[in-house]
Amino acid sequence: MVAMSPEIGGAASVEPPVVEDRGSFSHAVCRVCGWSGPGRRSRRVSREDSRAHQETCPGRQPSAQEG
Numbered sequence: 001m002v003a004m005s006p007e008i009g010g011a012a013s014v015e016p017p018v019v020e021d022r023g024s025f026s027h028a029v030c031r032v033c034g035w036s037g038p039g040r041r042s043r044r045v046s047r048e049d050s051r052a053h054q055e056t057c058p059g060r061q062p063s064a065q066e067g
């Protein structure tokens, strides 16, 4: 007897873009690899920087590193 139950949380979860405020500028930061974007005067622009980074984030790829 097998009960088919939907798997929850099985899909890859992507961290939401994080924006830090430094002075009058905001920087997009990545909590995965520690990347930080250039200073922007608009948070919206920083979010776009973070989004663009997530596509090329080296820490996002599921590469198992042993050591």
Ligand SMILES: [Zn+2]
Residues within 6 Å of the ligand: 030, 031, 032, 033, 034, 035, 053, 054, 057, 058, 059, 060
């Ligand atoms: Zn990253």
